[in-house]
Each structure stands twice: as C-alpha cells, then as structure tokens.
Amino acid sequence: MYDYLIIGSGFAGSVLAERLASQLNKKVLIIDKRNHIGGNAYDHYDEAGILVHKYGPHIFHTNSKDVFNYLSRFTEWRPYEHHVLASVDGQLVPIPINLNTINMLYGANFTSEDVTGFLESKAEKRHPVLTSEDVVLNVVGKELYEKFFKGYTQKQWDLDPSELDASVTARVPTRINKDNRYFTDKYQAMPLHGYTKMFENMLAHPNIHIMLNTDFRDVKEHIAYKKIIYTGPIDGFFDYRYGKLPYRSIEFDFQTIDKENYQPTGTVNYPNSNAYTRITEFKFLTGQQHHKTSIVFEYPVAEGDPYYPIPRKENHALYNKYKALADSLDNIYFTGRLGTYKYYNMDQVVAQSLALFKKIQQETSQLNGVGKHTDKVAAGQERA
Known part of the structure; x- marks a missing residue:
C-alpha cells in the first residue's frame, strides 16, 4: 500500500x-x-560524450532563495548567466533588446537617455494592452516588433502575436542599459553534474x-x-x-560538430525566415571541455509531446x-x-x-x- x-x-x-x-x-x-x-529537464551524454538536454535547453534561474536553497540539497552549482543573440539584418545582436542592440542595429552611439527617447518615438501606444502584439508595439513600435518578435512568435506558436495573450511577449523585457544577460534573476546557475544527477539525488x-x-x-x-x-x-x-x-510541441535536431565551438554564445534566435526558432550549443551551458561540440535546432510543431500551453x-x-x-x-x-x-x-x-x-x-x-x-x-x- x-x-x-x-x-x-x-x-x-x-x-x-x-x-x-x-x-x-x-x-x-x-x-x-x-x-x-527528470521530465523535460532530463540530460544525458550523447555518443560523442557531450552532456546535452534531450528536450531542449533548460537554464535555471530564480529570485527565490527558498527554491534555490531547496535544490542545493541535491546538487552543487556551476554559476552561469545565459546570453542570447538574435540573427537580425545580417548581424547577431543581443536579445532582450537593450542599449547595445539598438546601437548595433542603427550604427548609433546612444546613451540610456537617448535610447529612451528613441524608443518612445517608435512606440505605438495601445490601450488596453491585451495581446502579445500590443505589448511589443506599445514599447518599441512596429519596426523592432517585426525584426525581433513577429516572425519568431508566429513560428513558435503558429499564431499571429495579435491572437496571443499578452503574457507571451511580456516574458521578454526591453532594457535601456547594456545588460546583455537573458535573465536578471538573483540566482543563476546550472547543476554542476547535470539535471539527471540532481533528480537521482532527490x-x-x-x-x-x-x-x-x-x-x-x-x-x-x-x-x-x-x-x-x-x-x-x-x-x-x-x-x-x-x-x-491545445499545446505546441518541438522537434529537435541534434548535431555534433567536429570543432571546439559552433556559435559565439549559448543560444542564437532566428526570428525571421528560417524554419527553426533557435540553435543552442550545450557546452556554453554546462562548461564542459571537449574537442567537439553538440548543438540542437528547434522546430516548433503542432503535434508531439505537450511542451507549451x-x-x-x-x-x-x-x-x-x-x-x-x-x-x-x-x-x-x-x-x-x-x-x-x-x-x-x-x-x-x-x-x-x-x-x-x-x-x-x-x-x-x-x-x-x-x-x-x-x-x-x-x-x-x-x-x-
């Protein structure tokens, strides 16, 4: 019993x-x-001996001391701050949009005060803010919305941002400083020996x-x-x-490349024409040293394991x-x-x-x- x-x-x-x-x-x-x-957080060593996340990248971050302390009973941690670049206009620029992003895209040398005024001049104010489209247009306007959000969101959800709840794009803030980190939580780290080992201990x-x-x-x-x-x-x-x-699912295409690194950071987003939404290179996340590298392409699909409500x-x-x-x-x-x-x-x-x-x-x-x-x-x- x-x-x-x-x-x-x-x-x-x-x-x-x-x-x-x-x-x-x-x-x-x-x-x-x-x-x-371990559910979707399960990780394992692939045929090349590289630690990969079977169900796509899982980056741990939290502002909760209680949550972090609880999980610390079952794992040591490797400090890690995730950085994401977006492929836009032939460049790789930081996402979330920040001061560096704007300066790189427009060949400018704005200060935080300058970029505040720049974004305000671009913004299309929406009242009330109800949809994902409203959220972005309200802050950065149509041009940046189309460069960074519209295509990516359509691929990810197979819906126009105007058909999605505001919570989707509200997860990705816009910054006026030079903070290139994807997350700003107090605790950002990866389980030192992987998620599966943490679950085994738990x-x-x-x-x-x-x-x-x-x-x-x-x-x-x-x-x-x-x-x-x-x-x-x-x-x-x-x-x-x-x-x-309804859920959205993902098809993962894992590849092992015979060189030290494939891309300049952990994840690169592709918000426009590519069928995949992003490529993640796991060695950035895990800190593993290896003469080869493993990456994963993510293709959003309608059928499959239920990932995203x-x-x-x-x-x-x-x-x-x-x-x-x-x-x-x-x-x-x-x-x-x-x-x-x-x-x-x-x-x-x-x-x-x-x-x-x-x-x-x-x-x-x-x-x-x-x-x-x-x-x-x-x-x-x-x-x-």
Missing part, C-alpha cells in the same frame, strides 16, 4: 515525492511513461519507488494507494471529455472546465505545468510543489490531530 501514487517524475512530481518521503515518512510510488526520470530516499516505461492507465487498477498526485495533462486524465487542450482565452476557459472536474474529486492533486495548463518556469514549478507540500502537511497534521479526514483537492493553484 502506497500513501501516494505520483504520475510523472519531472520537477513537480519529484519535489513532492522527496518532501513526502523525507518529511512525512510517506511511501511513494512514481510512475512515468518515459524511460528516464529521489534516492528508501520510501520512494519508481516505475519507468509505465502508463498510469495500465497499472492504476493493480496498485494499492491512498492518494494521487497527477502532473500529466489534466485533459488526458479525464479522457479528453471536453476536447483536447497556448495562452488564449478560449483555451483557459476549456481548462477551467477540467479544473472544475478536478475540484470535484477527493484524494487527488493536479499540479505542474501540464496539470494546471500554465507556462511555468522550472523554479515556479518547484515553488508550486513546495507550496502544495505545505498544504498536504497541514492537512495531514489536522487529520492526525482530530481524527477526521479533511482533504480538499488542490488543482495546483498554490503557486508560491
């Missing part, structure tokens, strides 16, 4: 498994359809058992458990009763119908990016899982204290 059956061994499932096992002495079984732990507790290459549907009637934590697609759990929630009003309304079903069930928690249909970063999933654990801990304490079962379903809304 397991106390918890957890579906999925990515950040959401693994953090909760570790907390339940180590803090509450619960017996946990993790089930995953894939042949490895799941090493004797109370945690793992079944890989296993579909939940095939075994749920044959395993004794008290409660479920479900981190897979919420619509799939309910057999797509109201239809499928598509942020549109109608999709959120459909999710809410599934959430209502989830809220009506006892002894099951839906969490993670797929369980709550939200585009979370890794640190946000960890924070969500730590918050859900605290809720479960309180419920357990109440149950032990008064002898009554007072579970209420959490549908993942406990984001820290």
Whole structure:
C-alpha cells in the first residue's frame, strides 16, 4: 500500500515525492511513461560524450532563495548567466533588446537617455494592452516588433502575436542599459553534474519507488494507494471529455560538430525566415571541455509531446472546465505545468510543489490531530 501514487517524475512530481518521503515518512510510488526520470529537464551524454538536454535547453534561474536553497540539497552549482543573440539584418545582436542592440542595429552611439527617447518615438501606444502584439508595439513600435518578435512568435506558436495573450511577449523585457544577460534573476546557475544527477539525488530516499516505461492507465487498477498526485495533462486524465487542450510541441535536431565551438554564445534566435526558432550549443551551458561540440535546432510543431500551453482565452476557459472536474474529486492533486495548463518556469514549478507540500502537511497534521479526514483537492493553484 502506497500513501501516494505520483504520475510523472519531472520537477513537480519529484519535489513532492522527496518532501513526502523525507518529511512525512510517506511511501511513494512514481510512475512515468518515459524511460528516464527528470521530465523535460532530463540530460544525458550523447555518443560523442557531450552532456546535452534531450528536450531542449533548460537554464535555471530564480529570485527565490527558498527554491534555490531547496535544490542545493541535491546538487552543487556551476554559476552561469545565459546570453542570447538574435540573427537580425545580417548581424547577431543581443536579445532582450537593450542599449547595445539598438546601437548595433542603427550604427548609433546612444546613451540610456537617448535610447529612451528613441524608443518612445517608435512606440505605438495601445490601450488596453491585451495581446502579445500590443505589448511589443506599445514599447518599441512596429519596426523592432517585426525584426525581433513577429516572425519568431508566429513560428513558435503558429499564431499571429495579435491572437496571443499578452503574457507571451511580456516574458521578454526591453532594457535601456547594456545588460546583455537573458535573465536578471538573483540566482543563476546550472547543476554542476547535470539535471539527471540532481533528480537521482532527490529521489534516492528508501520510501520512494519508481516505475519507468509505465502508463498510469495500465497499472492504476493493480496498485494499492491512498492518494494521487497527477502532473500529466489534466485533459488526458479525464479522457479528453471536453476536447483536447491545445499545446505546441518541438522537434529537435541534434548535431555534433567536429570543432571546439559552433556559435559565439549559448543560444542564437532566428526570428525571421528560417524554419527553426533557435540553435543552442550545450557546452556554453554546462562548461564542459571537449574537442567537439553538440548543438540542437528547434522546430516548433503542432503535434508531439505537450511542451507549451497556448495562452488564449478560449483555451483557459476549456481548462477551467477540467479544473472544475478536478475540484470535484477527493484524494487527488493536479499540479505542474501540464496539470494546471500554465507556462511555468522550472523554479515556479518547484515553488508550486513546495507550496502544495505545505498544504498536504497541514492537512495531514489536522487529520492526525482530530481524527477526521479533511482533504480538499488542490488543482495546483498554490503557486508560491
């Protein structure tokens, strides 16, 4: 008899498994359809002996001291600040757009004050700001929008930015300083020995058992458990009763090149004519020394593993119908990016899982204290 059956061994499932096992002495079984732990953060050494991320680059960054300290129990860190260049007008220029970007594109020597006025002269003010197109035009205007955002967004989502929620392009700020870093979070680092090693340490507790290459549907009637934590697609759990929630997927083309480096930085974005959106070179991320290098091209596609929930009003309304079903069930928690249909970063999933654990801990304490079962379903809304 397991106390918890957890579906999925990515950040959401693994953090909760570790907390339940180590803090509450619960017996946990993790089930995953894939042949490895770690979810989309899984990394491994390719045939050339280069550490690569199987499901595209995962760059860890957070402003949460609690999240960083928690993960530090399971890994040492390699300090790493990610830099991204965009191929625009025959040049490789920094993205997010900053003072250096503008000066390189226009052959100028603007100061921060100059570039503020320049961008204000270009901006097309939108009220209210509702879509991804509105966000960018409101700040940088049509020319820079078309150079950096329109083509990339259309490839990534197969939708015009005017059809997407404002949150998509709002993730990429515009700066008036010379900070070329992609992220500005307080904590920026990569697991020193890789993500998979971190997950192995996280799941090493004797109370945690793992079944890989296993579909939940095939075994749920044959395993004794008290409660479920479900981190897979919420619509799939309910057999797509109201239809499928839309996702974007990616096809990855990995290549190993017989030279030290392929490009000047970790990731180069291609916002215009190329079919791929970006190329990532893993040695920048991992710090590995090797006489060859491995890169990955990313091609967004409609079908495949569900990576990116598509942020549109109608999709959120459909999710809410599934959430209502989830809220009506006892002894099951839906969490993670797929369980709550939200585009979370890794640190946000960890924070969500730590918050859900605290809720479960309180419920357990109440149950032990008064002898009554007072579970209420959490549908993942406990984001820290």
